Amino acid sequence: MSAESIECWLTDMDGVLVREQEPLPGAAELLEQWRRADLPYLVLTNNSIYTARDLAARLRNSGLVVPEERIWTSALATAKFLANQVDPHANTRGTCFVVGEAGLTTALHEAGFIMSEVDPDYVVVGETRNYSFEAITRAVRLIRDGARFISTNPDATGPSPEGVLPATGAITSLITKATGRKPYVVGKPNPMMFRSALNRLGAHSMHTAMIGDRMDTDIIAGMEAGMHTVLVMSGVSSRADIADYPFRPNRIIDGVHELLDEPLNGDDEDPLDSRGGA
Known part of the structure; x- marks a missing residue:
C-alpha cells in the first residue's frame, strides 16, 4: 500500500503522539495535516481509566488538538462489544x-x-x-x-x-x-479493537494505516486486522526488537514527523520514504 492510497489513520497515543505528557516531534503537525485533508482518524489507547473527553483535555494540555470523538479507548471498544452480545429481543x-x-x-x-x-x-x-x-x-x-x-x-x-x-x-x-x-x-492485541475503530469511522482496512510503537500489540493487531502497519521508534520498541518477532511492520520510521507532507525543522528527507518496510 502506498502512502497516497491511505484514506484513514489509526494511531496509538503513548509513545507515538506523546511521551510522559510531552508531545513528540511532528505530532501536532500530523494531526493538523489530517484535519486539513479531512482524513478520518482515531487515536487509540488500551487505557480504560479515562473517558474520551478526559483524554481530549489531557492531550490539549500537552498541546495536541484531538476532539473527543476522535479518541477510541479499550473501554469504548469493550462497551461496544458487550452491547453487540446482548440479546436484542x-x-x-x-x-x-x-x-x-x-x-x-x-x-x-x-x-x-x-x-x-x-x-x-x-x-x-x-x-x-x-x-x-x-x-x-x-x-x-x-x-x-x-x-x-x-x-x-x-x-x-x-x-x-x-x-x-x-x-x-x-x-x-x-x-x-x-x-x-x-x-x-477486547483491547490490543485483539484485532477486534481495531475492527470496532474501523466500524466507528466507516472505514475499510484495505485503505487504513495503523501507527504504533509496540510490535506485540499495535503491529500484530493491525496486521491481523488487515491494515498497513507503521512502527515508530519513539516509544518502547527498538530496531533490534523487531528481529524477535516472526512478522514485520510494513514501514519503520523514527517518529511521526516522517509522515508529514512538509519536512519538520528543515529536514529534507523524503517523508514518504518507506525505509525499513517489509
Whole structure:
C-alpha cells in the first residue's frame, strides 16, 4: 500500500503522539495535516481509566488538538462489544459488575448497561489506580457463580513517575488463578479493537494505516486486522526488537514527523520514504 492510497489513520497515543505528557516531534503537525485533508482518524489507547473527553483535555494540555470523538479507548471498544452480545429481543438490559474507573463505567452506561453486584451478566475488569481486595474478591465470587469474565486489555504493567505499576493483566491473572477462568480480552492485541475503530469511522482496512510503537500489540493487531502497519521508534520498541518477532511492520520510521507532507525543522528527507518496510 502506498502512502497516497491511505484514506484513514489509526494511531496509538503513548509513545507515538506523546511521551510522559510531552508531545513528540511532528505530532501536532500530523494531526493538523489530517484535519486539513479531512482524513478520518482515531487515536487509540488500551487505557480504560479515562473517558474520551478526559483524554481530549489531557492531550490539549500537552498541546495536541484531538476532539473527543476522535479518541477510541479499550473501554469504548469493550462497551461496544458487550452491547453487540446482548440479546436484542430480551426485555431487560445487560448488567455488569465493574472493577475499573469512570472511563469504563461511563462507556458501559452509555451502551445501556446497568451496574450491579447481584447476579450480573458480566464481570468487567479494567485499569484502575484503586484496586481493592474487596472488589477483587467480589469479582472472583461472581465469576465462579456464572458471570462471564471480560477484560479491557491484557497489559500487565503500566507506567508511573515512580516506576511500573500492576495493571489490568496482572489483576485478571489473579482472578483467573482463583476461578480457573480466563477473560475475553477486547483491547490490543485483539484485532477486534481495531475492527470496532474501523466500524466507528466507516472505514475499510484495505485503505487504513495503523501507527504504533509496540510490535506485540499495535503491529500484530493491525496486521491481523488487515491494515498497513507503521512502527515508530519513539516509544518502547527498538530496531533490534523487531528481529524477535516472526512478522514485520510494513514501514519503520523514527517518529511521526516522517509522515508529514512538509519536512519538520528543515529536514529534507523524503517523508514518504518507506525505509525499513517489509
